[in-house]
Amino acid sequence: MAYILAVNAGSSSLKLTLFVPSGNLSAQPLVHHLTASITSISSPPAAFTVKPAESDVGSSPEKFRDIKDHSTAFSHFLEFLERDCGIDKSKIGHVCHRVVHGGKYDEPVVVNEKSTSQIARLSDLAPLHNGAALSVIKVCSDALPNAVSVAYFDTIFHKSLPPHIFTYPINPEIAHERGLRKYGFHGISYAYILNAVSKHLSKPSSSLNLILLHLGSGASACCIRSGKSYDTSMGLTPVSGLPGATRSGAIDPSLIFHYTNKANKITHDPTLVVDVPVTLAEDVLNRKSGWKVLCGTTDFAEITEKAELHRPDTDGNEYRLAFDIFVDRILDYIGAYAVKLEGKVDALVFSGGIGEKSWQLRKVVSERVKCLGFPAVDEDANKKGGSGIWDIGLDSTEKRILVCETDEQYEMARQLHETFIESK
Ligand SMILES: Nc1ncnc2c1ncn2[C@@H]1O[C@H](COP(=O)(O)OP(=O)(O)O)[C@@H](O)[C@H]1O
Numbered sequence: 001m002a003y004i005l006a007v008n009a010g011s012s013s014l015k016l017t018l019f020v021p022s023g024n025l026s027a028q029p030l031v032h033h034l035t036a037s038i039t040s041i042s043s044p045p046a047a048f049t050v051k052p053a054e055s056d057v058g059s060s061p062e063k064f065r066d067i068k069d070h071s072t073a074f075s076h077f078l079e080f081l082e083r084d085c086g087i088d089k090s091k092i093g094h095v096c097h098r099v100v101h102g103g104k105y106d107e108p109v110v111v112n113e114k115s116t117s118q119i120a121r122l123s124d125l126a127p128l129h130n131g132a133a134l135s136v137i138k139v140c141s142d143a144l145p146n147a148v149s150v151a152y153f154d155t156i157f158h159k160s161l162p163p164h165i166f167t168y169p170i171n172p173e174i175a176h177e178r179g180l181r182k183y184g185f186h187g188i189s190y191a192y193i194l195n196a197v198s199k200h201l202s203k204p205s206s207s208l209n210l211i212l213l214h215l216g217s218g219a220s221a222c223c224i225r226s227g228k229s230y231d232t233s234m235g236l237t238p239v240s241g242l243p244g245a246t247r248s249g250a251i252d253p254s255l256i257f258h259y260t261n262k263a264n265k266i267t268h269d270p271t272l273v274v275d276v277p278v279t280l281a282e283d284v285l286n287r288k289s290g291w292k293v294l295c296g297t298t299d300f301a302e303i304t305e306k307a308e309l310h311r312p313d314t315d316g317n318e319y320r321l322a323f324d325i326f327v328d329r330i331l332d333y334i335g336a337y338a339v340k341l342e343g344k345v346d347a348l349v350f351s352g353g354i355g356e357k358s359w360q361l362r363k364v365v366s367e368r369v370k371c372l373g374f375p376a377v378d379e380d381a382n383k384k385g386g387s388g389i390w391d392i393g394l395d396s397t398e399k400r401i402l403v404c405e406t407d408e409q410y411e412m413a414r415q416l417h418e419t420f421i422e423s424k
Pocket residue numbers: 010011012013215216217218245298299300301302304352353354357358
């Protein structure tokens with residue numbers, strides 16, 4: 001039996017799913033074997049959770065102080081597989097790696113010396129991601145020398161962005177020479193969600209206009225027009241757009257020079273094991289901003305709990321401020337995208353850790369977008385939750401409000417299975 005391992009290096013987490021091809025192409029071609037996630041990698045101790053396919057819930061998180069970065073998290077997972085699950089790692093035939101920034105790549109690429117050095121060159125454009133993914137790719141290639149590894153890029157899904165959206169109004173020669181344009185990220189997640197919504201609504205994806213929200217440690221919005229990415233909130237790098245756990249999101253670009261007059265000094269942060277040379281400006285905006293500096297926590301559940309949402313006046317409550325900032329910036333994009341879609345929106349979709357779990361955030365955002373023709377929220381469906389993909393709007397006849405549990409690992413493994421296994 002040859003397994004497919006899908007590895008998702010997020011900014012603060014490493015998520016891994018082991019799949020087995022079912023051999024039945026007409027039904028479900030891939031079967032989940034187990035999923036593990038290591039969270040809080042950037043704010044130790046990291047927490048390790050496992051969820052075998054047959055169980056609905058994961059194990060209680062186990063804390064590990066010796067997991068201090070993505071590559072040690074990956075080694076820990078491989079040891080766990082062999083020691084606790086009795087799975088011989090040489091049975092892993094293919095590995096899919098999520099790589100956030102793919103620059104000019106417009107399709108996935110087999111990991112080899114050439115593609116690895118290209119991915120490394122893009123590291124400073126995704127300082128929280130590409131370096132971490134590369135460190136995992138390196139450990140993985142050493143540990144699984146016979147497996148075929150393929151890199152899947154977040155950016156590929158957004159190759160449909162039109163020029164007036166991906167172009168920044170700056171000197172075109174410099175922009176072209178240095179690749180300074182909007183790329184957009186979370187594309188593997190958006191590809192999965194688009195498929196899931198198409199199935200849920202029983203409509204071909206090419207007919208769908210959607211506003212998708214991927215709200216996790218990194219958060220973004222995507223405007224889908226006729227089944228393709230038409231606009232998205234992240235830009236040249238994942239720092240733009242919505243704020244996140246440690247990221248500022250969009251700010252006035254001049255702000256950083258008023259914040260620090262050493263903005264362009266290169267920093268080598270000793271707490272980052274992967275040495276990506278970034279400027280102090282980028283370090284501030286990527287790692288020393290967002291919920292962490294506003295509230296001292298990156299846990300949005302804690303922020304929501306302490307935000308006193310029932311009170312109209314909460315002056316001085318930093319949790320409420322963070323919550324309100326997030327809602328405000330999310331509304332910016334929903335409003336803009338609804339207009340770009342000329343009001344013809346089939347669904348607004350919440351996903352990512354916060355989008356899938358925070359019924360409070362969904363409730364507040366949904367109430368504010370009623371003016372665009374979205375239905376009132378069904379309190380029960382919203383609070384109770386569900387699995388896979390479900391409606392939370394009271395009226396599901398026209399514009400829908402959906403929650404979708406995204407699965408970037410599945411999306412990569414599905415694509416890998418299609419190109420490397422099914423077609424053979
Ligand atoms: N019950 C909850 N309510 C609100 N936010 C939550 C809840 N559970 C988890 N989260 C948030 O989800 C985020 C992680 O989302 P996820 O998409 O898994 O992140 P990553 O970007 O690391 O892939 C965490 O920052 C956490 O704050």
